[in-house]
Structure formats: structure tokens, C-alpha cells
Amino acid sequence: MATYVCSDIHGLSQKYYSLLDKIDCEHGDTLIILGDVIDRGPDGFEILMDALKRENVHLLMGNHEYMMWEVLEINKGEIPNDISVLNWLLNGGATTIAAYNKASLEDQFFICQSLRSLPYAFTDIVVNDRHFYLCHTAPGKAKDKKVLYWKDIKDPMNFVWERMNPQGPFLENKTIIAGHTIVLNYHSNLTVFSDTNDLKTAHYIDIDCGCAMNDESSKLACLCLDTMEVEYF
Structure with a gap:
């Protein structure tokens, strides 16, 4: 049994299912997705439904899920055809x-209820005695709990939009793993970024390798927390 982390799939179902074929969620492996399975690519809704229904797949709130949740909450489960969805449209x-x-109405209800209860961060995942803080963007001001929900966070919207500073400050005795910012902002290739250039000593790891670009160079990175090895899809 192993724990895997990925992020920012952005509607690319072929990469998502290829990843699932490589790990064994049916028999004990765990996949944690750090948000943004929807938007930009064509299959985000399908991936969202699939991830939410799998027992060993855990989805965190990303800024794209947050935009969807906000529109659905305000409009009681409906998406209006007006300017209130402009920000979401502009973001794919x-x-x-x-x-x-x-x-179907059943699936729409399932999505509304699921988004409302999504966690925003796992603040202390321990694998091989190493502690990890998993979130979509960066640790923000929140209660001291192992799992953070919207009610535990001072500013939930900022929590899912604010970008991590790769120079820190970092967390004491914890490695931050996040997505949201494509790694090309930190170095010149679509490979996982770490502040120390060594995943085994990193304080901060960014695993967003560009699925939002939806082109031939796009990669979905999957990091195994047990081995700190990365596979790309």
C-alpha cells in the first residue's frame, strides 16, 4: 500500500486514467489529488464524478472547484447564463x-453536496516518518487541525488562489506539496520542482506540470510519498 499525490489534471481524462492504471487504489493504494480536476480540458466533469466516487481517491478543493462550488451555492444548484459566471468562464x-x-438531477445534486464537503488541506500526512502538508496552493491562516475545511480557514477563497513563494517561509518539520502554479514559473522544464532540487530534502514541492496548457508538452506528475519517485503521464 502506497500514497500518491497529483494535481491540476484540468479535464485530461486520458492522463487521469493512465495514472489510475499504474497504481492500485482497488487494493489499498491511496491517491490524493490537490485540486483542479475540472475546466480547460474536455473531460473535467467526468473526472470529478469519478474521483468523488472512488473510496481511495481523495480530492482537495482547488480554485477551479471553488469557482464551481461558489456559483452552485449562490444559485441553489443551477448555473445561470449571466455575468455571475464570468470569472469561471474566463478561467476555462x-x-x-x-x-x-x-x-442528471441526481448527478448535479451529488456534485453540489460533494463540493460543499471537500477538504482544503491535509496538514499532517505522515509517510515513512516524514511529515507532509498537502494543499492546492500554499498554507494559509487556519486552525490547527489535520484536515482543513472551509469553516477552519480564515479566508477560504484566498487559500485556494494565493501562490506559494518558492523561497519560503516554509513550515517547520513538514514538506509542503502543492500545485496551482505551473512549474515553468520556477524552472525551464515540465518536471516537478523542489526548492532544494532534491525531493528527499525539499521544504516545498510543486507538482503542477502543465495539464492546463492542454498541448503535447503537458504532463501529469504523480509523486509517490513512500519512495519520493515521480512518474509522468
Whole structure:
């Protein structure tokens, strides 16, 4: 049994299912997705439904799920055709909106309820005596709990949008793993970034390898916390 982390799939189902084929969630492996399975690519709604229904797949709230949740909460489960969804559309939400509107009422209700209860961070995942803080962007001001939900965070919207400073400050005795910022902002290739250039000693690891770009160079990175090895899809 092993624990894997990925982030920012952005609607690319082929990469998502290829990843699932490599790990064994059916027999004890755990996959933690650090948000942003939806938008930009064509299959975000399908991935969202699949991830939420799998027992050993755990999805954290990303800024794209937050935009979806905010629209659905304000409009009681419906997506209006007006300016209130402009920010979501400008951030690639059209494909998700179209799929949601075609979904059954049962599936729409399931999505609304699931988004409302998504965790925002796992603040102390321990693997081989190493402690990890897993979130979509960066640790923010929140209660001291192992799992953070919207009610535990001072500013939930900022929590899912603020970008991590790769120079720190970092957390004492914990390695931060996040996505949200494509690694090209930190170095010149689409490989996982770490502040020390060594995943085994890193204080901060960014695993967003560009699925949002949805081109031939896009990669979905999957990091195994047990071995600190990365596989790309």
C-alpha cells in the first residue's frame, strides 16, 4: 500500500486514467489529488464524478472547484447564463458548465453536496516518518487541525488562489506539496520542482506540470510519498 499525490489534471481524462492504471487504489493504494480536476480540458466533469466516487481517491478543493462550488451555492444548484459566471468562464469553465448542465438531477445534486464537503488541506500526512502538508496552493491562516475545511480557514477563497513563494517561509518539520502554479514559473522544464532540487530534502514541492496548457508538452506528475519517485503521464 502506497500514497500518491497529483494535481491540476484540468479535464485530461486520458492522463487521469493512465495514472489510475499504474497504481492500485482497488487494493489499498491511496491517491490524493490537490485540486483542479475540472475546466480547460474536455473531460473535467467526468473526472470529478469519478474521483468523488472512488473510496481511495481523495480530492482537495482547488480554485477551479471553488469557482464551481461558489456559483452552485449562490444559485441553489443551477448555473445561470449571466455575468455571475464570468470569472469561471474566463478561467476555462465552459466545458465543465456544459457537462454539468447536461447531467442528471441526481448527478448535479451529488456534485453540489460533494463540493460543499471537500477538504482544503491535509496538514499532517505522515509517510515513512516524514511529515507532509498537502494543499492546492500554499498554507494559509487556519486552525490547527489535520484536515482543513472551509469553516477552519480564515479566508477560504484566498487559500485556494494565493501562490506559494518558492523561497519560503516554509513550515517547520513538514514538506509542503502543492500545485496551482505551473512549474515553468520556477524552472525551464515540465518536471516537478523542489526548492532544494532534491525531493528527499525539499521544504516545498510543486507538482503542477502543465495539464492546463492542454498541448503535447503537458504532463501529469504523480509523486509517490513512500519512495519520493515521480512518474509522468
